[in-house]
Amino acid sequence: MLRTVIDADSLPPLHAPTVVDVTVEYFENLIVSGALHPGALLPSERRLAESLDVSRVSLRSAIAKLSAKGVLIADGRTTAVTNVSAALISAEARQTGSFSAADAWEFWSFLSVEAAAIATERHTRVDSVSLDQSQTHLLTGNWDEAEEQTDRLLNYLEKVCATAYNFFYTQVYIALNTALRPIVANRLGEIGKETELRQSFVSSINDAHLCFINRDREGLRDAFAALCSFLEPGKGDVIRFPTSEHTTSASRAQAMSQLVEHFRNSAMSPGQTLPSVETLAQATGIATTALREAIAALDALEVVRIDKKEVVSLLRTDLPDSSAPLLSLILKRPDAVRQVYEFREVLEVHASYMAARNSGADIAPMRAELKQALEISEEQYAQADVKLHNRIAHMCGNTVAAIVSDALMPIFLKVTQEWFRLHSESYGDLDIIHRQHEEIVNAIEARDSASAADAMGVHLNYVVQAMRAAEERDRLMRISTLRSHFG
Numbered sequence: 001m002l003r004t005v006i007d008a009d010s011l012p013p014l015h016a017p018t019v020v021d022v023t024v025e026y027f028e029n030l031i032v033s034g035a036l037h038p039g040a041l042l043p044s045e046r047r048l049a050e051s052l053d054v055s056r057v058s059l060r061s062a063i064a065k066l067s068a069k070g071v072l073i074a075d076g077r078t079t080a081v082t083n084v085s086a087a088l089i090s091a092e093a094r095q096t097g098s099f100s101a102a103d104a105w106e107f108w109s110f111l112s113v114e115a116a117a118i119a120t121e122r123h124t125r126v127d128s129v130s131l132d133q134s135q136t137h138l139l140t141g142n143w144d145e146a147e148e149q150t151d152r153l154l155n156y157l158e159k160v161c162a163t164a165y166n167f168f169y170t171q172v173y174i175a176l177n178t179a180l181r182p183i184v185a186n187r188l189g190e191i192g193k194e195t196e197l198r199q200s201f202v203s204s205i206n207d208a209h210l211c212f213i214n215r216d217r218e219g220l221r222d223a224f225a226a227l228c229s230f231l232e233p234g235k236g237d238v239i240r241f242p243t244s245e246h247t248t249s250a251s252r253a254q255a256m257s258q259l260v261e262h263f264r265n266s267a268m269s270p271g272q273t274l275p276s277v278e279t280l281a282q283a284t285g286i287a288t289t290a291l292r293e294a295i296a297a298l299d300a301l302e303v304v305r306i307d308k309k310e311v312v313s314l315l316r317t318d319l320p321d322s323s324a325p326l327l328s329l330i331l332k333r334p335d336a337v338r339q340v341y342e343f344r345e346v347l348e349v350h351a352s353y354m355a356a357r358n359s360g361a362d363i364a365p366m367r368a369e370l371k372q373a374l375e376i377s378e379e380q381y382a383q384a385d386v387k388l389h390n391r392i393a394h395m396c397g398n399t400v401a402a403i404v405s406d407a408l409m410p411i412f413l414k415v416t417q418e419w420f421r422l423h424s425e426s427y428g429d430l431d432i433i434h435r436q437h438e439e440i441v442n443a444i445e446a447r448d449s450a451s452a453a454d455a456m457g458v459h460l461n462y463v464v465q466a467m468r469a470a471e472e473r474d475r476l477m478r479i480s481t482l483r484s485h486f487g
């Protein structure tokens with residue numbers, strides 16, 4: 001047997017995580033896996049510290065970090081899980097103002113059916129028991145109480161959606177439910193008043209539930225579409241997305257941007273150690289307590305780093321944009337990246353279908369842009385790629401689909417850039433991707449909706465498969481490099 005002594009210097013660095021890091025990661029994993037859904041309340045600090053076996057100091061600073069990232073919201077008394085995707089969507093939707101409830105409903109129905117279809121294959125026994133209870137709760141409710149029944153119905157539907165185990169489905173779905181709630185309550189009020197209508201609504205719930213429990217995916221599509229059709233809003237109804245509850249408090253946000261500006265003005269550069277809090281307080285005029293909070297928040301956003309000895313060093317001199325919290329949740333988790341593509345597949349296959357059906361737009365400029373990007377660099381191509389997909393979402397004729405696509409575009413872009421980075425070795429991929437894009441564009445131009453949907457499905461599927469292969473190649477590469485070091 002060959003025996004070699006490993007050169008200690010060639011070992012990769014060991015970054016030992018702190019208890020706070022581990023606690024942050026623990027909650028992030030629970031959130032991304034869907035075990036903790038938006039709105040879930042955490043137990044008290046004392047109970048949580050006890051059951052996780054961490055000190056209350058560590059727990060408190062982990063929660064502070066998660067709150068600074070916008071993943072949790074703590075008001076001093078309770079701590080709840082936020083809806084990070086909804087925050088992005090509401091910000092985007094506010095720019096549009098109010099929009100047609102019919103669009104929101106159409107997109108919501110589509111998402112309900114698709115999420116439920118995926119969920120038929122994934123729900124577990126535990127899920128079925130909980131869904132049975134939730135359905136019974138809904139059916140035995142008092143139909144004269146429209147508000148209460150609305151809560152029960154949305155709760156049931158959210159549970160179905162959650163069993164698809166896709167972080168984006170759940171978050172976007174809950175956001176839509178909140179926006180559509182007044183419309184649903186209104187419709188349920190009408191349904192409650194008319195005996196016949198109510199009976200057929202109840203039987204549509206029963207049909208949908210049976211298909212779901214029996215994993216009858218095709219039957220479920222029809223049954224869920226029928227259920228959703230009962231809740232169609234009136235022609236002229238408009239809705240607004242509610243303002244998001246989680247945005248960092250205005251004063252903390254101000255202190256954060258003031259601090260970052262100060263770093264820039266005093267020509268500090270990444271890697272430098274920050275002066276003491278007292279010195280910073282004097283220089284910026286911000287109170288020391290507010291400063292400490294702002295620094296903790298900047299640490300969570302990876303603008304500064306606080307080490308174990310409380311020394312603060314600067315990592316960058318600009319504030320990340322509002323999609324940073326969501327990105328930080330996703331990029332380090334391959335599983336979450338796959339969830340992004342699963343969500344995109346559903347959203348964009350439908351968008352391509354609708355775009356081909358509705359649009360008579362001139363798409364020559366779009367085509368030219370892609371071709372040009374192909375000749376410049378992969379980085380440019382990644383941007384052109386995401387822009388193309390976003391344009392298709394806009395061409396599909398549904399405002400809400402466009403808003404969701406706009407809101408999640410920074411996420412899609414980052415994931416796509418990462419994809420191209422992983423593929424930089426095998427250049428052949430870019431040509432394949434480009435041909436796939438051309439096929440989608442051709443089908444939309446020819447108004448061939450079935451082919452457009454097909455082409456988009458093939459494209460996104462290829463991307464996911466290739467991503468898996470690249471991950472595996474990367475892993476083997478790392479190991480073989482290490483092995484060659486060890487001789």
Ligand SMILES: [Zn+2]
Nearest residue numbers: 385389437459
């Ligand atoms: Zn693409």
